[in-house]
Amino acid sequence: MVDKSVMARQFIEAIPHAKALGLKLKDIGDGMAVIAMPYDEKLIGDPKTGVIHGGAVSTVMDTCCGAAVMSHKDAPGGTATIDLRIDYMRAATPGQTIVTTATCYHITRNVAFVRAVAVDDDADNPVATAAGSFTVEAMF
């Protein structure tokens, strides 16, 4: 059997928008994924402060949650977001990489449930958290 993590990694790395954002898959396996987004001026949402736009954080969160689902042992193939909720605790510090960690904590035949957290260099103090549900699709 093909290693799920290898398959998921190939899928994530082939996503055009993930490339446009410079996303880096740091770790994946067993329903868990870690993705980093380096700071980039083109992602600024508040020109006064240089803070990254929430939309870019949403994208890493969504990508990371999807990767976590695909790497779960009970997920046969791809996935799509059903809903995703993001709560912003604080502004990410300008200049720092944002690292998201997602966990697929429950999966049924049809739905996968995922939680995620995003941090910058101050890893004890989350920038944002996310919770969502995802579809469970057949083989690629």
Added chain:
Amino acid sequence: MSRKRPEPMQVVKQRRDAALRALVQGVPYIQFLGIEFDRRGDELTGLLNFNETQIGNPFLPAIHGGVTAAFLEVTSIISLSWAYLWPDIENGAIDVEAMARGEMPGLPKTIGFTVDYLRSGLPRDAYARAIISRSGRRYATVRVEAWQDNHTRLFAQAVGRFRMPQPAREPRD
């Protein structure tokens, strides 16, 4: 007492369009995604110009869910700012030229954002409109919907909660 003569239409239009342009073009991420706004009076419609870098699933292909979420969030923030700034744009209290030079007014900050994905985003332009459910002094709640081709077939909707920008000088005695 006669009422003040209304300003010429071009003057009003020029001021509104300049303010909107400054608001939208001042944010790098909005430019990165290729989002524009169409204005009719005080009503805004977000326009997401499709390009290949927005793809999230190359096999379908479909727009990345993150791009959809970002489009909805950008539309919410701009619509909310626009509604908040509108009275000052109308009465001339906002210096539109200063805005264009980069002296931007404070923007609402997102507290939370919840997106429902209703169908996959096709590889083509998308549109979004925000409805401000409530905008108070400190907090605001916004509903926002996005569609492609057919307005009645939404491909995503969201609810956002925001912290409103605080005026620099708070009169207190």
